[in-house]
Amino acid sequence: MSDQDILVLFKNGQRDKAFKKLYRLYPRIEKLVLSKGGNKADANDVFQEALIILNRNLETSNFKLTSSFYTYLYSVSRFVWSDIQKNLSKQQLQQLNAQDVEVFQAVIEEKKYQLAEHAFLEIGKRCQQLLQLFYHKAMSFHDIANVMQFKSSKIAKNQKYKCLQKAKDIYKTKLKSVQS
Amino acid sequence: METYNQHIELIHSYLNNLLSKEEQLNFETKLKTNLEFNSLYEEHIVFVNGLERVKIKEDIFKAQRAYTTQKWIKISGISIIVIGALVMLYTLVFNTSEIEPTSNNDSLNTILVDSVTTKKTERDTTIDHSEVKTDSIKTDSEVEVSYTTTTANKKFGSVSETQVNIQKKPQNIKIDVTNDTIIKCKEGTILKIKKGAFINPNTQQIVTGKINLNVTEYYKLSDILLANLSTVSHGKQLETGGMLYIEAKQNGTALELKDGTPIEIQFPTTNKKPEMQLFSGQWSNDNINWTLQEDVIDDLEILEDIVEVPFGIVEQVPTFPGCEAEDNETRKKCTKNAISKFMSRNFNTDIGIGLGLSGKQRINCIFKIDQDGNVVFIQTRAAHPRLSEEADRVLNLLPQFNPGVQRGKTVIVPYALPILFEIEGEQNNVRQFQTDLVAEPLDVIQPSDSIAVEMDSIYTERRGMVELIREVMHDKDFPVDSLFIQEWENYKKQRLIRQITLEAKPNVMEWAYVLRKPLFEMQGTKFKILEDDSITRGGHIVRVPWDATKVPTTTRLLRLVPKQKFSAGRVAVTADKFDKLLEEPNSDISSRDVSYYVLKTSNLGWINCDRFINGQTKRIKYKLKIKNADGASISMVFKSMNSVLPSWYTNGVYDFQTISAGEDVVLVAIKRKDDKLYYDTVDTTTKANPQLDFDFKEISIGDLKQVLETLNR
Known part of the structure; x- marks a missing residue:
């Protein structure tokens, strides 16, 4: 399956299938991480992060994949791993070319979202489901109330507000602990 | 807060391109000018993206699993082929060597050498194969480990056979999970299980067909004490409304509950108390610790279970026979009119004469139309008992309604009806009769306040x-x-x-x-x-x-x-049905007055319906020193509420940690020594530095059960 086919899968919203295809590249990324002193679990995390960043970039309209998936994932993985290791020197940063800078920014950006993600993981499954339905399935409160068996759309709305508020509180405390 | 909500909504619409051009421009200038709004916007983007990560990760995880299973299938497939080929080769070599036993030594030797090398490669591949196996075994044993920690429950010494006798036996119930099921257990617990509620934790597949459900109920103090249960959540005392141990199995595999299909549990109670919540239990150091099941939405779902919906807001109002119109509003109007007409036709206003009343009379009536459309729970208030009697009589004459429907279910609908009429003096019996149509009759009495x-x-x-x-x-x-x-x-x-x-x-x-x-x-x-x-x-x-x-x-x-x-x-039934239920030998309706705590659990295992006790009394540390304890277990039973505290035994001292002072309690000590049971109880009031002695008496298990049963309320 060529890169083009995978791109089509992404465009058709068959994200999981596309990921499955991309997992073929995993052994090579694993080698990269292992060679830089990580273990298998690290490699898994790094690859996962790279896929997330790829997916996010594909969804923004002005992004164009200039190289193959492998090259792109490889460079993202490299930055993710160095970022985890915190071993990027200033000198190295200055030597980055324009494309690398873009990738690096994406990695830094993603880290912010990571924190928010952890906040969501802590709010309980029903809250998560509720927010997913609202923000990603773009369901109306009426439909959400039906699916999740709330008495009325008003309760669903109220709950959504509470859940979001809870997530934000957790996020803020996390942010503080990270910054300090 | 209101503006905050509006802002969030605005941002949401903007991100989804729901705004008009003009609004969009407005939004963008607002972003530039209003700093606070801008930061809110940024924060929201971070959130939506964070939330998306959760979703993406799920997809990635799926892909990864598919990828690894594919990989393993390939590897095991290849290794099977390799092994097959090697076996064939080996038998071939073996056969040839057997066929030619008399051939010269040289050729035999070479063949032997050959077979050794092939053997070696075979071993290599099998090693590879066994790696796969151990991997899967590992995950299995992990499941087992967590399982045993939740069930392991041993305190009365090590003799497991007698322990079985002392423990309460679970009820084994076979259910078919392809349908919704409602189970009523021996002591009145009601479980409502939706179809497809269970999954197999190994395969993550929804379980179909028949499964075994083991339920043990712990309501009685004797049961609670014999199971060595206590009611503490991370050092905080709880008051229990009943504990359960639920276990689901299919062909020996322990099942788990699927996310999003919790089991609804109704705990029967004689004396309903507020703020009951569900806790999950874990055993540690011979004592159980209860942790609140966290799910913010749960409380609201309890509200959902009230199957009473006011007339003013119910989706489909109950209708008076003959009022079956298409439109809900029309039906509502028609039904209201019909009830009023019915009342004025049948109400005997002559009753009002001779009671010494005059002027405007108002009789307030409330009744409910139940799920079968019957008029029940009639209550009337009037200036004179005779008047309310008459109103009672007429309301009882009302025909059967078509029941009200909310979200596809028939519900109970309360209805308030004021009857107004006038008695103008004793001499000229001029009466005007009217039942008033109050706009939203029940708005005045909202259950929330x-x-x-x-x-x-x-x-x-x-x-x-x-x-x-x-x-x-x-x-x-x-x-x-x-x-x-x-x-x-x-x-x-x-x-x-x-x-x-x-x-x-x-x-x-x-x-x-x-x-x-x-x-x-x-x-x-x-x-x-x-x-x-x-x-x-x-x-x-x-x-x-x-x-x-x-x-x-x-x-x-x-x-x-x-x-x-x-x-x-919570379900209203007709008088006949109720009588029948009473006659049923297994029915617990007679012994327990019929009110329930309705809660939902998303976990199996130890489940407890509790509330925290926030007493304002003095807190003291309570420690007991007992000489002849010999590792007995001592529990503290509260007389004023359903609560049992455990003690931690170290160096001859029983530590109950912090408890409130001045509580009437019973200390129950059970000791096992040389396969014999010893037992004593002490009634006391909690105070600092207690001096108590236990006089352990030998007791048989049967007697112990009986003695403990006397503690039941």
Whole structure:
């Protein structure tokens, strides 16, 4: 399956299938991480992060994949791993070319979202489901109330507000602990 | 907060391109000018993206699993082929060597060498293969480990055989999970299980077909103590409304609950208390610790289970026969009119004459239309008992309705109906009759700001029986003798006088006594309500009507409603059905008055319906030193509530940690030594530095059970 086919899968919203295809590249990324002193679990995390960043970039309209998936994932993985290791020197940063800078920014950006993600993981499954339905399935409160068996759309709305508020509180405390 | 919500909504619409061009421009300038709004916008983007990560990760995880299983299939496939090929090769070599046993040594040697090398490669591949296997075994054993930690429950020594005897046996129930199931357990617990609620934790697949459900109920103190259960959540004391151990199995595999399809559990209770929540239990150091099941939405779902929807807001109103129109509004109007017409046609206004009443009369009526369309729970209030009697009579004549429907389910719909008519003096019996159509009859009484209390009058409790009765009677000098107290106790047993709990302030419970209407109607009680609403007993006026200053000082509004005459659980049934239920030998309706805590659990294993106790009493550290303990287990049972505290044994000292002082408790000690059971209880009041001794007596398991059963309330 060529890169083009995978791109089509992404465009058709068959994200999981596309990921499955991309997992073929995993052994090579694993080698990269292992060679830089990580273990298998690290490699898994790094690859996962790279896929997330790829997916996010594909969804923004002005992004164009200039190289193959492998090259792109490889460079993202490299930055993710160095970022985890915190071993990027200033000198190295200055030597980055324009494309690398873009990738690096994406990695830094993603880290912010990571924190928010952890906040969501802590709010309980029903809250998560509720927010997913609202923000990603773009369901109306009426439909959400039906699916999740709330008495009325008003309760669903109220709950959504509470859940979001809870997530934000957790996020803020996390942010503080990270910054300090 | 309101603007905050609006902002979030605006940002949401902007991100989804739902705004018009103009609004978009407005939004963008706002982003540039309003700093606070900008940061909110940024934050929201971070959130939406964070939320998306959760989703993406799920997809990635799926892909990864698919990828690895594919990989393993390939590897195992290849290794099987390799092994197959090697076996064939080996047998081939073996056969040839057998066929030619007489050939010269040289050739045989080479063949042997050959076979050794092939053997070696074979071993390599099998090693590879076994790696796969151990991997899968590992995950298996992990499941097992966590499973045993939740069930392991051993304190009464090491002899497991006798331990089985002491433990309560679970009820084994076979259910078919392809349908929704409702189970009523022996002691009244009701489980509502949706179809497809279970998954196999190994395959993550939804389980179909028959499964075995093991349920053990722990309501009685004796059961709780024998199972060595206690009610503590991370050092905080709990009061329990019942504990359960639930286990689901199919072909020996322990099942788990699927996300999003929790089991609804109804715990029966005689004395409903607020703020009951569900806890999950974990055993550690021989004591169980309960952790609150966290799911913010749960409380709201309890509200959902109230199957009563006011007439004004119910999706499909119950309809009077003949009012079956398409449109809900039309039906509503038609039904209201029909009820009013029916009332004015059948109400005998002549009743009003000769009662010494004149002028405008108002009779307030409330009734409910149940799920079968029957008119039930009629209650009427009027200036004169004769009037309310007449209203009762006419309301009882109402035909069967088509029941109201909310979200596809038939529901109970309360309906309020004021009857207004005029008696213009005694001489000229000019009467105008009218039942008024109040716009939204039940808006006045919203369940959220008032508790429905089934009673005629409320009395708060004070210390002492005599004082209590005098308080109830509103008479400081009321003669209370032993005979009267006996009678009083008797009425309590018959539930004609009932103790209820009120929440005076948040978390502070107060008890109150209620004289129920049937008490006045029953012959031989000598209680009578006079026309001015005062109560007499044997000619002695014992109660004068409440005035404003005497109304109990609770923060919540109390509302008087009639007692549901026929109710099985929360569901109202007809009188016939109720009688039948009573006759059923297995039915617990008679022994437990029918009210339930309705909660939902998303976990199996140990489940507890509890609430935290936030006493304002003095807290003390409670430690016991006992010489002849020999590793006995000692539990503290509270007399005032359903609560059991465990103790931690170290160096001859039993530590109950921090408890409230001045509580009446029973200390129950059970010891096992040389395969014999020893037992003692001590009644005491908690205070600092207790000096207590136990006199351990040998006891058989059967007797122990009996003794513990005496502790049951």
